[in-house]
Each structure stands twice: as structure tokens, then as C-alpha cells.
Amino acid sequence: AQSVTQLGSHVSVSEGALVLLRCNYSSSVPPYLFWYVQYPNQGLQLLLKYTSAATLVKGINGFEAEFKKSETSFHLTKPSAHMSDAAEYFCAVSANQAGTALIFGKGTTLSVSS
Amino acid sequence: GAVVSQHPSWVICKSGTSVKIECRSLDFQATTMFWYRQFPKQSLMLMATSNEGSKATYEQGVEKDKFLINHASLTLSTLTVTSAHPEDSSFYICSAQPMEGYTFGSGTRLTVV
Numbered sequence: 001a002q003s004v005t006q007l008g009s010h011v012s013v014s015e016g017a018l019v020l021l022r023c024n025y026s027s028s029v030p031p032y033l034f035w036y037v038q039y040p041n042q043g044l045q046l047l048l049k050y051t052s053a054a055t056l057v058k059g060i061n062g063f064e065a066e067f068k069k070s071e072t073s074f075h076l077t078k079p080s081a082h083m084s085d086a087a088e089y090f091c092a093v094s095a096n097q098a099g100t101a102l103i104f105g106k107g108t109t110l111s112v113s114s
Numbered sequence: 115g116a117v118v119s120q121h122p123s124w125v126i127c128k129s130g131t132s133v134k135i136e137c138r139s140l141d142f143q144a145t146t147m148f149w150y151r152q153f154p155k156q157s158l159m160l161m162a163t164s165n166e167g168s169k170a171t172y173e174q175g176v177e178k179d180k181f182l183i184n185h186a187s188l189t190l191s192t193l194t195v196t197s198a199h200p201e202d203s204s205f206y207i208c209s210a211q212p213m214e215g216y217t218f219g220s221g222t223r224l225t226v227v
Contacts, residue, residue, distance in 0.1 A: 034216070042220075042221075043207065043218055043219065043220040043221045044158075044207070046216075049215060051215075090157060098146075098211060099145070099163070099165070099211065101148040101209070102148070102216055104150075104158045104159075105157060106157045107157045
């Protein structure tokens with residue numbers, strides 16, 4: 001079975017500051033890991049995904065995440081926050097198998113202040 | 115890329131009525147469709163997995179008779195919320211798994227009054 005834990009339900013940063021959103025996973029098989037962003041009253045947008053290739057994954061909008069097997073982590077970072085980054089962020093995991101659903105973490109709300 | 119079209123985007127219905135939500139894969143065949151529910155300020159919870167031509171598999175705690183899922187073709191899966199009540203008000207999202215990964219519908223905001 002797969003699960004993810006997102007540490008911190010709410011993260012606040014200043015514009016221009018580093019963004020760090022934490023995600024730890026549990027998986028009985030090699031995982032695929034994802035980060036999604038959701039703006040109010042909208043659907044999900046894929047930021048990036050890890051599918052067992054490079055451990056440092058670069059995504060859209062300047063975000064990146066590093067897969068660390070020893071720490072079972074897949075933390076999301078961005079060097080410099082923009083006001084437009086304020087949104088809900090979800091980490092998700094799936095098994096490397098067709099027909100298996102994504103399992104989502106509880107989400108982290110990112111607030112960005114000027 | 116692969117697109118899943120979900121309709122309607124939002125619906126308001128009276129308590130006791132039924133609502134059908136459709137998800138269509140536009141440029142690929144979706145053997146499997148996943149249905150999620152998201153309550154306000156919460157995460158996406160997997161409700162069920164539907165496979166074309168067979169019965170859906172429901173997650174623990176999800177009422178099969180209330181949330182009817184039909185996946186009669188490789189491009190269409192439907193979720194019907196039967197005898198809806200205000201507590202069923204939520205955001206429902208479907209997801210398919212084309213070759214290049216997961217793709218999501220835009221979601222349906224259901225409000226039961």
C-alpha cells in the first residue's frame with residue numbers, strides 16, 4: 001500500500017523567500033511521486049513527477065523536488081516565491097503499475113506575503 | 115496531451131434527486147477511470163476505480179448504491195449520485211491513466227440544497 005504525509009498544513013513565506021513543502025512517502029513497491037497545485041475552485045495542475053529516472057526533478061513555474069529514498073522524502077522547493085504561488089499543494093504517490101490510483105496527501109496551503 | 119473532459123462543471127440539485135457526472139477521454143482509451151471526492155479545504159479521497167466492462171471497485175466507506183459508477187465504453191465513465199443529500203455536496207474529480215501518466219478532469223462542484 002502507498003501513502004504520503006505532508007508535514008505542515010499551512011506554510012507562509014514572504015515574496016522572494018525560499019519555498020519548502022515537505023512530503024514523506026510510504027510504499028511497498030518503488031513509487032511514482034507527484035506534486036500537484038490547485039488554485040481555488042479549480043482542478044489540479046501537475047507541477048512535476050518522479051518516475052524512477054533522475055532523482056532531482058524540475059517542474060513548471062520554477063519548482064523542483066528531490067527524491068531521497070533513504071529519507072523516503074520528496075520535498076518540493078522553489079528558490080524565490082511569487083505572490084502567484086499562493087495555492088494548495090498536494091503530494092501524491094502511486095505504484096509503478098497500470099490501473100493503480102494516485103493517493104494524495106492532505107495538502108499544504110502556501111501563503112505568500114508581500 | 116491526453117485530455118479527460120468532465121461535465122458538468124457545476125450542478126445544483128434538490129435533496130432527494132439524482133445527478134450524473136460524465137468523464138470522457140478525448141484522445142485515448144481509458145481502460146480504467148478513478149473517481150475522487152474533495153470536501154472544502156480537504157484533500158482528494160479516492161472513492162472508486164472503474165474498469166471498462168466490469169463492476170467498479172469501491173473504497174472502504176463509500177456506498178456503492180449511492181454512488182453508481184458505469185464504465186460502459188473505453189471513452190466514457192459516469193458517476194451518478196443517487197438520492198443526493200446536502201452532505202453529498204462536494205467537488206468530484208475523475209482521473210484516467212494514459213501512457214504518459216495521470217490526467218484529471220476539471221472537476222464537478224455539486225451542491226445539494
